[in-house]
Amino acid sequence: MNRPVTTIKQIADAAGVHPSTVSRALDPKKRHLVADDVARRISARAEALGYQPNRLAANLRLGRSDLVGVLLPDITNPVFAPILGGITEVLSAEGYAPIVADAGNISSQQISFVERLLSQRVDGLILATVSQDDELVGFCLRRGVPVILVNRSEARDRVSSVVSDDEMGMRLAVDHLVDIGHRRIAHIAGPLSTSTGALRRDGFERAMARHGLTGAVREAAGYTREGGALAATYLVGGPHQVTAIVAANDLLAIGALDALQERHLRCPEDISLVGHNDMPLVDVVSPPLTTVRIEHREMGRIAARMLIEMLQSKSAEIRHVVLPPELVVRKSTQPAA
Amino acid sequence: MNRPVTTIKQIADAAGVHPSTVSRALDPKKRHLVADDVARRISARAEALGYQPNRLAANLRLGRSDLVGVLLPDITNPVFAPILGGITEVLSAEGYAPIVADAGNISSQQISFVERLLSQRVDGLILATVSQDDELVGFCLRRGVPVILVNRSEARDRVSSVVSDDEMGMRLAVDHLVDIGHRRIAHIAGPLSTSTGALRRDGFERAMARHGLTGAVREAAGYTREGGALAATYLVGGPHQVTAIVAANDLLAIGALDALQERHLRCPEDISLVGHNDMPLVDVVSPPLTTVRIEHREMGRIAARMLIEMLQSKSAEIRHVVLPPELVVRKSTQPAA
DNA sequence: AAAAATAATGCAATCGATTGCAATCAGTCA
DNA sequence: TGACTGATTGCAATCGATTGCATTATTTTT
Structure with a gap:
């Protein structure tokens, strides 16, 4: 200054x-x-x-900061830009300023970021980073910090969240593949420590069971393109003779495309592929990706609105908003041979 | 709180x-x-x-906030995630918290965002939003706010910036096309009110002139996929008989792909295409995009470091860092027929 | 005109951390 | 033991905005 x-x-x-x-x-x-x-x-x-x-001075007196911390696990993962866009849109409209932290997936590092944010006396936090039993959430609850989870939730019902319907999403994907004749369908799961990883894996298995089928599952190390490639390599190289793969997100699916290409397998002729999220540009990849669309920008908006309501009403009521998914069929899936 | x-x-x-x-x-x-x-x-x-x-209290006393405002023109444009990633990485490492504003392209709106940030007594600003003669930059200079420009610069030498070498980038693109036999090369320019738009247009024309060629130019309304589609539609529908297009950024190029597809023109068989930025996923679009790579994450890091140096040294010295581009040849270009 | 009610303004304290300077303490030396 | 010096600690003011309550001014009522 x-x-x-x-x-x-x-x-x-x-x-x-x-x-x-x-x-x-x-x-x-x-x-x-x-x-x-x-x-x-x-x-x-x-x-x-x-x-x-001088909002510093006024806020010192008022016991607030008009700042909100937003923690992302990986700022460059394309799914987070629309989420962040929705969050910043609503926060700004209500007079809050979003501090963005690219916090990674290690809790000690995340806690370090949050301590910094608490020093700045943020009014609340929006966490896109959580694992199923999250240490950071515990840390925030112990300090009475208002928290909203976005995109991922905890297994425990401790804090409010806005997520997508993972089970329904997987059901859409599996049903689509079964409808076009696939029976040997595998799943690239996201990290099972995250709600999206675990719930989509569960949803996949449940959807398969509804058709009297079972499918091979391989957990990717992270929600990365490389993780997807490794998992796909394992699944198509195994005894499963898979004809289709359902990936837990689009980045994993893109990685799977990389792996198929490396093994001279064609998608969808040899292996059909379904992603998840409908992140930007998957409609122009080769082949245009069939995927499950989530309205991420709206997810971000809802999260921000929920936090603001929480701050203004002082309510501790725990709520979960679950967004419906939508199947978007493009060219990465075709009838089984 | x-x-x-x-x-x-x-x-x-x-x-x-x-x-x-x-x-x-x-x-x-x-x-x-x-x-x-x-x-x-x-x-x-x-x-x-x-x-x-309580950093609010300490900073009130110290006359600083440890906050830095980061203004983006469009948070969902994929080029900004790595820039923002680099910015947040360096700011966080130095004890600053980045407030992110998705500020659009209208100056009155941008100024409104900055006023909010000034109320929060941000220590400085990193602007990715500027036009050639930027009203917001004037506003900040009048208030003595430390400012660094990232990705775009002003025509006037008022503030420090970190940008890419637009002229060299266009030269790489044009030389590549000329080397593989193209002579009728057109250019989809970004908004000429921005430095990237204008300098890449100029760079295009200069590179063409070096080969004794001239090329058609069409300005896109914005750095959007739709803007690219409209401009490409104009260029391939005109009298120019173009065999290749150089787009001012990858999103414009993706839009051009959309337009080509709609007119049943194949890329690269009918029209070769070169993008700019090498944003994530252009290697898996159909066809994998030939583009000019800019190290955006490094750009963000440099911008943040420059601002921090400015804050710590109280120096008003104006500096420009220009990052070298690199041609990345993929499958969207082929020899002219 | 005087009293009562209402409107407008000023005062002083608060918020929580920092810091220049004065006061006090501890150690050393003659 | 007293004087001197350096170390440690406390005091009081500051940063800039807000606000409960007292004071003053203005308007309304009797």
Whole structure:
């Protein structure tokens, strides 16, 4: 900082009133307490002097910061841009500023980020980072920090969340493949320590069972393209003779495409492939990816709205919003031979 | 906020010392001013009470905020995730928290965002939003706000920036196409109000002139997929008989692919295509995109480092870092027929 | 005109951390 | 033991905005 900025005292001097009157005149909710001519004089001086309120000072007094921490596991994973877009849209509209932390997946590191955020006295946190039994969530709960989970949830019902319907999503994918004749369907699971990994794996198995089928499952090390490639390599190299793969997200599916290409297998002629999320550009990959669409931007908006409601109502009520998925059939799936 | 949090006074009471001694003991730079046994007693009490410094209070006193504003024109444009990743990485490592604003391209809206950030007393700003003669930059300069431009620069030499070598990038693209026999090469320009739009257009024309060629140019309305599609439709529908297109960025190129497909033109057989940026996933689009790679994450890191240096040295020296581009040949270009 | 009611304004304290300087303490030396 | 010096600690003010309550001014009522 260290820039000369105008204070309320300077405006008070210029307008010939007390600083408290300036404060009241410039606050829309207190404006009525000041005489019209005085308030006008104050506003004019404030504008002439380029007054910009110091939210640090006001918030110190008010016991708030108007800041919200947003933790992402990997900022460059394309699924997070629309989520973050929805979050920042709603927070900004309500007067909050989002501090973004690219927090990775290691809890000690995440906790370190959150400690920094707590020093800044963030009003609340939106976590996209959680595992099934999350240490960071425990840390936040112990400190009474308002928290909303987005995209992933915890196995325990400790905090509110907004997620997609993982079971329904997997059912859409499996049903689609079964409908076009596939029976030997495998699943690339995301990390089972995350709700999306575990629930989609469960959903896959449940959907398969509904058709009296079982399918091979391989957990990827992370929600990465490389993780998808390794898992796909395992699945197509095994005894399963799979004709189709359902991936837990689009990045895993792209990795699977890499692996198929490396083994000179064609998609969808040799192996059909379904992703999850409908992240940007999967419609122009080769082949255009059949996937399960989640409205991520809306997910981000809902998360931000839930946090704001929580802050304004002081309510501790725990809620879960589950977004419906939608199957988007493109060219990565075709009838089984 | 409104959560019971431990203050320095509580620690002072628990340790039987004055609050100022607590403050000194907990600050690594002042620790030597406190007796060892006293400091240890204070640290123990602070840890037992879960003390978390209130940076709002400290920063009010210090005249800083440890916050940095980062303005993006469109958070969902894939080029910005790696830039933002690099920015947040370096800022976090140096104790700053990045407030992210998805600020769009309208200056009045951007200024509104920045006013909010100035109220939060951000220590500086990193702007990825600028046009050639940017109103927001003027606004910041008038207020003495430290600013670094990233990805785009201004025509005027008012503030430091880190950008890519647009002229070299276009030269790589044009030379590659000319080398494989193309002579009728067109250019989809980004918005000419932005430095990337204008400099890449200029670079295109200069590179063409080096080969004694001229090329058709069409400006896209925005750096969007739709903008690219419209411009490509114009260029391939015109009298130019183009055999190749150089797009000002990858999103424009993807849009051009959409347009080609709609007109039943094949890429690269009918029209070769070169993008710019090498954003994530262009290697798996159909066809894998030939493009000019920019190290965006490094760009973000450099921008953050530059801002931090500016803040720590109080230097007003204006610097420009220009990153070298690299041609990445994939399958969207082939020899002219 | 005086009293009562209402409106407007100023005062002083608060929020929590930091720090220059004064006061006190501890150690050393003559 | 007293004087001197350096170390340690406490005091009081600061940062800038907010607000409960007291004071003052203005308006309304009797």
